[in-house]
Amino acid sequence: MLEVKDLYSTVSGKTILNGVNLSIKPGEVHAIMGPNGSGKSTLSYTLAGKPNYIVDSGDILFEDQSIIEMLPETRAQLGIFLSFQHPLEIAGVRMDQFMRSAYNSIQKQNNNEELDVLKFNRLLKSKSEELNVDSDLIQRFVNHGFSGGERKKNEILQMAVLDPKLMILDEPDSGLDIDAVRSVADGINKLRSESKSTVIITHYQRILNYVIPDYVHIFMDGKIIQSGDKTLALQVEEKGYEIFN
Amino acid sequence: MSIQEIPNTKPYITVYNDVVSNIDKTTSQLILSAKKKAFDNLMDSGFPTHRKGNEDWKYTDVNKILQNEYKLFENSFKTPNNLESISSELPSYKSDNYLVFINGVFQQSLSQTSNDSIIIDSLKNSLDLHSSLITPHLENLSNAEDPFMNFNTALFEDGVFIYLPKNTNPSKPIQIINIEYNDSQKNHFVISPLILVVIDEGSYINLEEYCLGSESSSNLINTTTRFVLSKSSKLNYSRFQNYSKDTNNINNTVAILEQNSTFNSFYLDFGGQIVRNNLNVELLGEESTANLLGLYLPNTNQHVDNQVIVDHKSPYSYSDQTYKGILNGNAQSVFHGSIIVREKSIKVDAAQEDKNLLLSSEAEAYTKPAFWIYCDDVMCKHGAACGQIDEESLFYLTSRGISSTVAKQLLVRGFVGDVLGRIESDTNNKNYIEKQIENRLDNWL
Numbered sequence: 001m002l003e004v005k006d007l008y009s010t011v012s013g014k015t016i017l018n019g020v021n022l023s024i025k026p027g028e029v030h031a032i033m034g035p036n037g038s039g040k041s042t043l044s045y046t047l048a049g050k051p052n053y054i055v056d057s058g059d060i061l062f063e064d065q066s067i068i069e070m071l072p073e074t075r076a077q078l079g080i081f082l083s084f085q086h087p088l089e090i091a092g093v094r095m096d097q098f099m100r101s102a103y104n105s106i107q108k109q110n111n112n113e114e115l116d117v118l119k120f121n122r123l124l125k126s127k128s129e130e131l132n133v134d135s136d137l138i139q140r141f142v143n144h145g146f147s148g149g150e151r152k153k154n155e156i157l158q159m160a161v162l163d164p165k166l167m168i169l170d171e172p173d174s175g176l177d178i179d180a181v182r183s184v185a186d187g188i189n190k191l192r193s194e195s196k197s198t199v200i201i202t203h204y205q206r207i208l209n210y211v212i213p214d215y216v217h218i219f220m221d222g223k224i225i226q227s228g229d230k231t232l233a234l235q236v237e238e239k240g241y242e243i244f245n
Numbered sequence: 246m247s248i249q250e251i252p253n254t255k256p257y258i259t260v261y262n263d264v265v266s267n268i269d270k271t272t273s274q275l276i277l278s279a280k281k282k283a284f285d286n287l288m289d290s291g292f293p294t295h296r297k298g299n300e301d302w303k304y305t306d307v308n309k310i311l312q313n314e315y316k317l318f319e320n321s322f323k324t325p326n327n328l329e330s331i332s333s334e335l336p337s338y339k340s341d342n343y344l345v346f347i348n349g350v351f352q353q354s355l356s357q358t359s360n361d362s363i364i365i366d367s368l369k370n371s372l373d374l375h376s377s378l379i380t381p382h383l384e385n386l387s388n389a390e391d392p393f394m395n396f397n398t399a400l401f402e403d404g405v406f407i408y409l410p411k412n413t414n415p416s417k418p419i420q421i422i423n424i425e426y427n428d429s430q431k432n433h434f435v436i437s438p439l440i441l442v443v444i445d446e447g448s449y450i451n452l453e454e455y456c457l458g459s460e461s462s463s464n465l466i467n468t469t470t471r472f473v474l475s476k477s478s479k480l481n482y483s484r485f486q487n488y489s490k491d492t493n494n495i496n497n498t499v500a501i502l503e504q505n506s507t508f509n510s511f512y513l514d515f516g517g518q519i520v521r522n523n524l525n526v527e528l529l530g531e532e533s534t535a536n537l538l539g540l541y542l543p544n545t546n547q548h549v550d551n552q553v554i555v556d557h558k559s560p561y562s563y564s565d566q567t568y569k570g571i572l573n574g575n576a577q578s579v580f581h582g583s584i585i586v587r588e589k590s591i592k593v594d595a596a597q598e599d600k601n602l603l604l605s606s607e608a609e610a611y612t613k614p615a616f617w618i619y620c621d622d623v624m625c626k627h628g629a630a631c632g633q634i635d636e637e638s639l640f641y642l643t644s645r646g647i648s649s650t651v652a653k654q655l656l657v658r659g660f661v662g663d664v665l666g667r668i669e670s671d672t673n674n675k676n677y678i679e680k681q682i683e684n685r686l687d688n689w690l
Contacts, residue, residue: 048644051636076646088641092659101655102645109646141659162645 001026001197002047002166007058009046015056016042018222024166029198031208033233034219035241040201041085043219044170048082049075062166076102077109079165083155083172090142095154096124098142099161106162127160131187149180156187167191168199173207185210205237218244254291256314260435261399263317268402273372275383282387283398290392304579304611305550310493310519315435315465317400318348328355331426332457334487334681338673340453342419344405347426349436349466351403363415363450364408368439371406378408382441382473385499391523394497397437397469404439409448409478418451418671425488427462440470444478444506451481453674458489458516470498474506476530481509481669485678487516490547495521504530504559509669513678514541514549515685521550528555528562535564538664542685545574553582557593557623566597569664571657572608573689583615586623593620597627602634602660604689653690658683 004022008015016039024030034040046053047060049072060068067075090098103123104114115123128135133153143151152172159167169188173181188211192198200211208216208230216232217224218241225244226232235243261284268277292311295302328335328345341359345352351367358365364375371379386398407419423438444450456466466488474480480500488494494517500508514520520543526535541549555564570578580599601610612629634656642652661682668675 050640050644071649072640072643073646073648073652076644082644084641088638090638090641090656090659092662093655098642098645098647098655101651102642102647105648105651106646141662158645 001063003059003061004047005059005061007046007060008056009042010054010056011042011052016222017046019058020223022217022224024197024199026165026197027194028215029192029200029211029213031200031202031213031216031233032219032224033202033205033216033236036203038220039222040219041170042222044082044168044199044201047168048072048080073105076162076164077106081159081162081164081167083152083159083167083169085171085174087143087151087155089144089146091144093142095138095140095142096121099124099138099158102158103161124161128157130190131157131160132183133157148175149177149183152176152180152184153187156184156191160187160191165195166197166199168201170201171203172200173202173204181207182210205233208233220244253311254288257287257396257400257435260315260317264400264402269369273376275380276372279383279387280399283395286387286390287392287395287399290395292392301552301581304577305519305521305548310465310495313433313463313465315433318350318434318436324352324354328422328424331459332424334455334457335422336420336453336455336673336677340417340420341415342417343422344420345422345424346405346438347424348434348464349402349423349438351405359415361415362410362413363419364406364410365419366406368404368406368441375406375408378443379406379441382443382471385471386469391497393467393495393523394469397439397467397497400435400467401437401439401469404441407440407442407452409444409450411445412447413445414449418453418674421452421454423454423456425458425462425464425466425492427459427464434464436464436466438466438468440468442471442480443473444475444480446475447477448475449479451669451671451674452483453670454482454484456484456486456488456494456516458487458492460489462489463491464489465493465495467495468497470496472498472500472508474500474502474508474533476503477505478503479507479509483511483513483668483670483674483678485513485515485681486520487681490516490518492517493519495523497523498525500524500526500535502526502528502530502533502535502562505532506530507534507536509536510538511668511670512539512541512551513681514539514543515681517547517549519548519550521552523552525554526556526564528557528559528564531559531561533559533562536667536669537564537566538667539568540661540664540682541568541570541578542682543570543572543576543578544689545576548577548579550579551581553580554585555583555595556585556587557590557595558587560589560591560593562590562593564595566599567664567667568599569661570599570601570610571604571660571686572601572610573604575605575607575609577608578610580610580612580629581615582613582627583617584625584627585617586620586625588619590620591622593623593625595623595625599629600660601631602657603631604634604657650690654686657686657690
């Protein structure tokens with residue numbers, strides 16, 4: 001599904017990614033753990049194609065196709081989804097309008113049926129019920145006045161509606177209390193499948209108690225320095241990142 | 246005329262004399278003396294300058310407005326049989342009360358008025374028929390300290406008078422269609438429309454004004470509008486302005502609010518070269534409320550200036566100013582919003598906001614809040630912002646598969662969405678406004 005090959009990238013003239021290698025097969029869940037400032041979010045933005053995140057060398061292959069020259073919308077249309085650490089508030093744009101616009105863009109690009117307002121709202125409503133998201137949220141402006149937990153749940157809802165192949169979740173549990181973490185994790189687990197891959201980027205091991213990863217990677221100084229199974233996350237929890245220095 | 250020179254009032258002595266000599270001999274002495282007084286005031290004060298120290302005209306150059314010598318419009322053209330031949334932007338729905346003005350002159354044959362209890366008539370006719378209703382308000386016209394209001398009073402030839410008797414609540418709106426029209430001669434006209442609306446106790450009305458231009462016009466439209474809201478009355482006023490891109494429009498509006506009355510206004514400015522909206526709201530009565538909304542979408546070579554003064558002359562009065570601009574090309578905008586709270590006006594709640602979205606690096610927005618608060622026990626707040634489309638928001642939307650063009654459209658529409666959602670007017674009017682904005686943004690994005 002995803003092959004990251006010796007990836008170097010720069011933001012505002014500063015090199016952040018220093019040779020990242022990562023290989024993810026369909027159905028797998030990978031956790032990328034690292035301390036603050038290690039470049040975890042840069043990796044997620046580079047995968048999603050944020051402007052000004054410049055790839056200097058290396059490559060990113062998604063389903064055997066290089067995506068580094070592609071616009072963010074093209075990557076999303078191929079099936080890549082980034083759940084933001086800090087989801088943005090979009091004043092004046094309602095969730096249902098935003099989601100229908102996104103859904104239909106992806107459908108259109110993939111020669112699938114676009115949905116009218118009525119049909120789409122039915123889809124949105126059923127997804128929000130599935131994920132226990134308050135249906136009021138979908139009538140409101142995107143993330144406007146949402147609590148931290150609502151914003152994160154809203155990211156999961158968007159993911160459920162857009163049905164991507166690769167789900168990248170940047171700190172999906174940051175700032176959440178334990179109930180909200182559980183609820184977000186439940187959402188992620190519901191969306192897991194044989195054909196989808198998941199990348200969870202996190203500082204703490206906490207959410208990995210609920211979303212069990214197949215692989216854990218330790219990310220420091222812009223690259224993966226060690227990989228292992230879920231026990232690696234427990235080591236981090238116990239001893240901190242210092243042991244990898 | 247050089248930029249440094251004070252704009253000259255002299256060319257308008259002849260125009261004024263023409264107006265006075267054209268006036269029907271039966272016209273009331275009251276109007277004649279109001280005109281005389283206003284004209285004398287103007288000759289004394291001159292037109293305002295944008296020289297240093299004149300904060301009210303700091304960013305808007307009166308010389309540019311007055312560099313043409315405007316003539317009086319002669320009502321000798323043949324009245325068109327249908328308005329569609331002049332303007333393609335007429336609203337597609339016609340209310341029972343539909344008043345058409347071409348270059349400020351009332352067009353009886355193109356208008357329609359219902360037979361209900363509302364009085365809608367030309368100022369001239371109203372003076373004959375309803376003199377006791379109209380007289381008290383005419384006196385105020387010549388008391389104005391504003392040069393352009395005096396200019397209007399001195400030059401207006403007729404106007405419209407609208408009166409709602411006590412407890413009248415017509416379900417349909419009153420529509421005013423103001424069309425500027427040029428029969429291809431290269432003349433610059435000074436057009437001085439005058440609108441006087443008096444709403445008596447307990448009455449409620451939606452008033453819509455459509456100001457539409459035509460291709461070859463290059464006029465000065467200097468309007469005075471006066472709204473008088475009696476006790477417990479309500480006016481929803483929605484004004485769409487799309488005059489010719491070479492026309493200058495100065496729009497002087499005064500709203501007087503008595504106890505418990507509510508004034509909801511919405512200004513949408515699309516057209517004109519230099520546009521100046523002076524909106525003065527006087528909250529005279531307790532529990533009076535003014536919700537003032539504005540959107541301006543100027544394009545290249547356009548300059549829109551909104552000067553709003555809200556004067557809280559009574560306690561327990563409420564006001565809100567929410568103005569937003571989307572500027573394209575080298576457009577310029579000015580927002581100068583003032584809030585005055587008088588000494589004994591306790592428990593006043595006043596808010597003001599002006600936000601601007603610049604679609605081009607050449608566009609300029611000036612925003613200037615001003616507060617004169619002479620009372621301690623009040624709540625006042627203001628906010629101002631100016632910026633381009635937020636790159637982070639754009640990335641958020643595109644990361645969901647939305648193309649950057651559509652994402653920009655969503656963000657820009659979202660920017661004005663809260664104002665559109667708050668407009669108080671007839672559904673047809675709201676649809677018309679949304680359609681106009683959509684069309685304009687589609688051309689820009």
